[in-house]
Amino acid sequence: MSEPTTLTTRGGDLFARLSRIIAERGEDTTPGAVADGPSPDEPGHPEYHHRQRVLSALGRFDAACPPRYTGATTDHPGVLAWADQVAASPTTAPSLLLWGNTGTGKTHAAYAAIRRIALSGPHRFGFIGSTFPDLFAALRPGAGDGLERERRMRRIMTIPLLLLDDLGTASDSVWTEEITYRIVNHRDTHMLPTVFTSNIPPGGLAQVCDDRIASRLLGMTVRYHFDGPDRRTT
Numbered sequence: 513m514s515e516p517t518t519l520t521t522r523g524g525d526l527f528a529r530l531s532r533i534i535a536e537r538g539e540d541t542t543p544g545a546v547a548d549g550p551s552p553d554e555p556g557h558p559e560y561h562h563r564q565r566v567l568s569a570l571g572r573f574d575a576a577c578p579p580r581y582t583g584a585t586t587d588h589p590g591v592l593a594w595a596d597q598v599a600a601s602p603t604t605a606p607s608l609l610l611w612g613n614t615g616t617g618k619t620h621a622a623y624a625a626i627r628r629i630a631l632s633g634p635h636r637f638g639f640i641g642s643t644f645p646d647l648f649a650a651l652r653p654g655a656g657d658g659l660e661r662e663r664r665m666r667r668i669m670t671i672p673l674l675l676l677d678d679l680g681t682a683s684d685s686v687w688t689e690e691i692t693y694r695i696v697n698h699r700d701t702h703m704l705p706t707v708f709t710s711n712i713p714p715g716g717l718a719q720v721c722d723d724r725i726a727s728r729l730l731g732m733t734v735r736y737h738f739d740g741p742d743r744r745t746t
């Protein structure tokens with residue numbers, strides 16, 4: 513067995529010879545960055561994780577969206593700006609109220625806004641979309657036991673994104689006002705972004721809702737008027 517000193521010396525010789533050969537060939541041996549990080553297709557790369565978040569959010573959006581509106585897009589500047597604000601800062605963004613005559617594209621724009629948020633690849637995406645009449649039907653006494661109804665109610669109150677369509681179309685009662693108040697008040701006080709659509713102008717809300725509800729709706733939303741012909745019939 514050779515002595516360790518001999519091995520070191522021989523290793524040193526070998527290194528010197530290799531260095532000489534490389535130098536003679538004019539090879540550039542300057543140390544550079546080693547590309548050993550993940551590629552965009554691999555876990556660990558920010559693009560990979562962004563893509564996964566988009567896919568997950570879009571899957572949830574599609575599952576909660578009526579087929580008519582699944583691919584909805586909008587070019588409404590106010591609606592686009594609102595969606596981008598929610599995507600950038602969901603805890604400080606306001607809610608949104610789209611109002612106007614029937615068939616002018618309010619519901620379409622509302623789903624388009626939520627879809628745009630999904631496409632931004634949010635870290636947390638939970639969404640429920642419902643009309644007010646369907647909401648009341650799901651929560652009315654007799655629709656499941658009390659605990660189950662309260663569980664549904666809590667889910668609607670606390671979901672990160674909520675779309676409530678057709679405000680003011682369901683017939684009024686003390687019970688529907690109380691349900692609406694609880695939801696609107698919770699969403700307002702917890703600053704949870706909510707989209708409302710309505711045929712009723714903001715100035716007329718106090719005539720169709722309890723004052724406490726109208727006041728909160730006006731305080732928590734940015735509002736856009738949808739005008740023009742009924743797109744269903746033109």
Ligand SMILES: Nc1ncnc2c1ncn2[C@@H]1O[C@H](COP(=O)(O)OP(=O)(O)OP(=O)(O)O)[C@@H](O)[C@H]1O
Nearest residue numbers: 580586613614615616617618619620621711743744
């Ligand atoms: N920007 C758009 N591009 C393509 N289709 C649209 C657009 N906006 C609305 N539509 C279509 O027009 C029809 C009416 O739109 P929408 O349902 O959004 O109306 P609305 O204002 O919500 O009406 P209502 O007050 O009766 O609920 C729908 O079939 C919708 O898909």
Ligand SMILES: [Mg+2]
Nearest residue numbers: 618619677709
């Ligand atoms: Mg609608």
